[in-house]
Amino acid sequence: MEVKTSLLDNMIGVGDMVLIEPLSEDTFIENLKKRFDHNEIYTYIGSVVISMNPYKSLPIYTAEKVEEYRNRNFYELSPHVYALADEAYRSLREQDKDQCILITGESGAGKTEASKFVMSYVAAVCGKGQEVNKVKEQLLQSNPVLEAFGNAKTVRNDNSSRFGKYMDIEFDFKGDPLGGAISNYLLEKSRVVKQPRGERNFHIFYQLLSGASDDTLKKLKLDRDFSKYNYLSLDSATVNGLDDAASFRTVRNAMQIVGFMEDEVQSILELVAAVLKLGNIEFKPESRCNGYDESRVKDKNDLKEMCELLGIEQSVLERAFSFRTVEAKMEKMSTTLNVAQAYYARDALAKNLYSRLFSWLVNRINESIKAQTKSRKKVMGVLDIYGFEIFEDNSFEQFIINYCNEKLQQIFIELTLREEQEEYVREGIEWTNIEYFNNAIICDLIENNKNGILAMLDEECLRPGTVTDETFLDKLNTVCAEHQHFESRQSKNSKFLTDHSLPHNCFRIQHYAGKVLYRVEGFVDKNNDLLYRDLSQAMYKANHSLIKILFPEGNPAKVNLKRPPTAGFQFKASVGTLMKNLLSKNPNYIRCIKPNDKKAAHIFTDSLVCHQVRYLGLMENVRVRRAGYAFRQAYEPCLERYKMLCKQTWPHWKGPARGGVEVLLTDLQVPAEEFAYGRSKIFIRNPRTLFFLEEKRRQCLEDLATLIQKIYRGWKSRTHFLLLKKSQVVVAAWYRRFAQQKKYQNIRSSALVFQSFIRGWKARKLLRELKHKKRCEKAVSTISAYWHGTQARRELKRLKEEARRKHAVAVIWAYWLGLKVRREYRKFFRANAGKKIYDFTIQRIMQKYFLGLKKMPSMSPVDKSWPARPYGFLDGTHQELRRIFHLWRCKKYRSQFTEEKKATYEEKLAASELFKDKKALYPSSVGQPFKGDYVEMTKNPKYQKLNSFVEDKVLVADVVSKINRANGKGAPRIFLLTKKSLVLADQKTGQVKASVPLPDLSSVSVSTQNDGFFALKLKEGSTSAAKGDFLLSSDRLIEIITKLHCIGATSADRNKINIDISDEFLVQFKQDKVCVKFIQGTPKNGNGVACKRKNNRLLEVSVPSP
C-alpha cells in the first residue's frame, strides 16, 4: 500500500484551496470540479473541510480508512472528514478542549451524512469495552429513530432533515464516551398536514404502513394503502432507493437498542396512527338558528377509531371540533367553529400532536443516552442543522431556517477570521486586517429585540385588535423599510422604484446566501402556534399515558391564561443558547456543497457550485487565509520534509528546527519576502514558493531514491558477498576440519595397525626368546639332573659296591673272627651260654607281651572280649591279668553308683545269690529292675484306708494271687511289705485281709521251676499262724523273696528268713498240711501255670517246660 506523509503527495488539483494559484473563482471551481471528477470529494481551506456530495457510495469510509487516519496529523493524508474528526477528538482528549463540529450547507449537501461519518469515526477510535460499546451503539442508533420521525423527502433531498439537531457527545478524561444529549430545533410541523408538490410527509408514516405487520396495522386500525390518508401526499409516496419496510425494521431495532420499552413503542405508533386518522376527519357545515354555520363531523368512523386508539371520549373531541371556549376576565364563552375553523383546529391538533411526540422522542432518547456519571466531562458537539433554503414559495419555516443559517455563517466568519488573526499575533507575525462581508447586519435585521422582524412579528401577534399577515407586513414596511437588506413592494415604492418580481404580500431579505422572497401568509398563525384549549383539554382527558404527558396545559387544574411564548421567540431563544454553546467550544467546520440539483452522481453544475461557494464565503475564507501567508507549518515537520534540499540539513540537523529551516531557505535562495518566521511555525506567503519547494523535494526524492537504490543495491550485494564469503570461510573451515579429521583418523588407525604389528612381532620375538631360554634352562637342568643322577647313581653304585665290599669284608672278617673265636672259645661257650640265651629270650618275649597289652579292652564290665594268648606258657598270667582287669573295671564302674542304685544292685546281688541256678524263673528277672511299688497306693484314693493302715515305708506293693487250697485257683490280693510286717488286702476295696509281723514268719518256700508260687510259712505258735500259711503267686517272686530275705538279713533282732527251694514242700493250711508239688508238663489251658488240687493233701502245680 502506498504510504502518504502529506496531503501534498499525489495531489489531484490542490488539496488545500489556500495553495491554489492564481486564486480566482474560476480556479477555485475548477479545482473543486477536478477533484470531484476524481472522487476526491473533500478539500481543505486551511483547517476547514469542504465536502462535495458525491451522490454515490465511495470506498473511503471503511475500517481500514479509519485506521489510516487514526492519530495522524491533519495535513498528513489527503483531505477527509475523518482527518477533521480525528483532529477534533485528539484535541478533546489530549488538550482537554471541548469541541464542536459545525456542518453547514444547503439542503441535500450532505450535512447529515457527514455528521454520521464523524460520529462513526469517533465511535471507532474511542475506547472499547462492554459498557462503552453500549453507549456508542445507543448514540449511533439514535440517528435512525430521529431520521424516521424528523426527516422527509423534499424536492432537494430524499432524506431531508426537517429539524435542527445538535448533539453533544460526552467523554470521560480517557476519551471514552459516557453518553450524550440531543437538542432539537423547530421541527417543520406544517409538513404533517400539507406537503409541497413532489415532497412527502415524514418518513415514519410511510415506513409504518409499509413495514408493520398485518397484525400491528390491525391493532392500530390502519390500512396499508397510502391513498386512504389525506395527510399523505401520493405523488412521491415511494422514493427511489428508499425501502420503507426495511427502514421500519431498522427503526424498531434501533428503538430497542436505544432503550424504548415495548409499550412505549406501541404508544408512539398509536400516536402516529392517530395523526393519520385525524387527517381523515372531515367536516360539513350545519346552519344554526343564529344564522352562523356550525361545523359537524361528516363521517364519524375515523373519529371513532382515533378516539379508540387514544382512549378519548368521542363526544368530547367532537365537541371540540364544533365549539371553542374563550375565557376572558374569569368569564367563559363558547363560540361555534365554522368548517374552516374546524379544519384549522384539526390541522393544528395534528401538527401539535406530531411535533410534541417528536420532542418527547428526543427527550426519551436523551434519558437513555445521558451520561450516568456526574464527574466532569469533555464534550464534542455535532451540529447538523437544516440547510439554507430558497423555495419558490418561502414561508415562516424557511424564514426561521435561513435565520439560523445566517447565525451560523456569522459564527463561521467570526471564528475563522479571529482564529486566523490570533494565530498571526501568537506567532509574532505582522498582520493587517482583512475586510470581509460581515452578515451581522442581516442577523440584526431579523433578531433585533427592538425593531427586528421577529420582534415585530411577536408584537403583532400579541397586539389586541385584528391582526393579520398584512398588518404584520405593514409594520415591517414602516420599521425595516430603510434597512439595506430588506425589500418589499411598498418600501421600494417609497423609493420610487418598481420591482415586479416583488408581489404585494411578500418581503425579501438579502441573506448572505442570496435573496429570499418570503410570503407573509401564515406568519402570524405559525408564530402564534395556537391550539384551542378545548382540544388540549380533550387530549389531556385521554386515557392514554403518552397523550396525557404531551398536553400538560390541558390539565384544568393548571389553567394558564397567559399566552404561551411564540414560535419565533422560542426559536430565537434556543438559537441564542446554541450560539453561546458553540462559541464556548473549539469550532471545526465542514462546509457541504451540493454539486447538482438532480441528486445525481458525476454531475457538476458549475453555476450551482459557484453560487454556494459565493454565499458560503469560501473565497473570502481562502483570501483571508492567504492574505497573510498561504501556508504554515511547524518548524519540525517542515525541516523533516525539506531537509534533503540542503547539504547542511541532510541527513541530520543538529540544533533547533528553526535554525535548520533558516539554513534551508537561505541555501535554496528563497526570496526573503516569500516567508516569515513565526515563533513555532514557518509562514510561506505564496503557494508558488511551496510548490517550488515541493518540486525541488520531488526531484530530490528521485535522486535520493536513486541514491537509496544504489546504496541499497550496493549494500545488498555487499551483504550478499560478505555472506557468501563468510559462508565460504565457514564451509572451508568445516571442510578442512573434516579433511584433517579424516586424515588424522587414517594416520591414527595406520599407526595403531603398525603399532600392533610391531608389538605383536616384538611379543612373538620375546616369546620365542623366552621359550628358547626356558627350553635351554630346562635342558640344562634336565641334563644336569641326568648328569647328577648319573653321577649320584655312579657314586651310589660305587658306595654300595664299596659298602658291600666293606660289609663283605666285615662279615667275612666277622665270620672269620667268629670262626676264629668260636674255634678258640668253643671249649668255654657250651657251659652257660644256653641258660643266658634262654633267659634273654624269655625276657624279650615277656617284654614284648607286656608292651602289647598297652592297648586295653573295653571298660564295660559286661564286655567279655580279651586278647588271645600269644604263648602257651603265658596262659596263667594271661587269665590272671584278665581277672584283675575285670575286677578293676568293675570297681571303676561301681564307684560311679549312687546310694540308691547301690542298694538296688545289692538287692539284685542278693537275688542272684539266692536264686541263681536254683530257680528257673531267675534269669528272666535279671533284666527287670526292682521298682518295689507297682500299685501306686498313695495316688489311688481307693487305698486311702490301707495307706493309713501301713505306718512304715512300703518296700513292696504288688498284686499277687492268693491260692485257694480248695480248688487251687488264685484270688487277687494286694501284697504290702514293710520292714516290720507284710499285709494282704483286698484288691478292689483295699480292705486289709491279713497282717503278719515279720518276726512271725519262719521261712519261704519256692520251686525250682519257672513259676511264681511261693509259700509264706509262719512260726508255729505265733499269733499269725492261727490262720495258717499263705500260698501266693506273683510274677515278681524273685523281687518279693529277695526283699523279704534282705529285711531279715539287715535287722539284727530277727532271724534270717530261710528260703527253701524245692519242687515239693508242705504248707500248713489251718490244721491241715498240704503238699505242693511242682511238675513239668503242658497244661491244658495254654502256656500258663496251672494249680490243681489232687486230693486233700496234695496241690499239683504244672509248669510249662522251658
Ligand SMILES: Nc1ncnc2c1ncn2[C@@H]1O[C@H](COP(=O)(O)OP(=O)(O)OP(=O)(O)O)[C@@H](O)[C@H]1O
Ligand atoms: N459522503 C457521501 N457519500 C455518499 N452519498 C452522500 C454523501 N453525502 C450525502 N450523500 C447523499 O446525499 C443525500 C443527502 O445528504 P444529507 O441528507 O446528508 O443532506 P443534508 O445536507 O443533511 O440535507 P438537509 O439539509 O436537507 O437535511 C444522502 O441521502 C446521500 O444519498
Ligand SMILES: [Mg+2]
Ligand atoms: Mg440533513
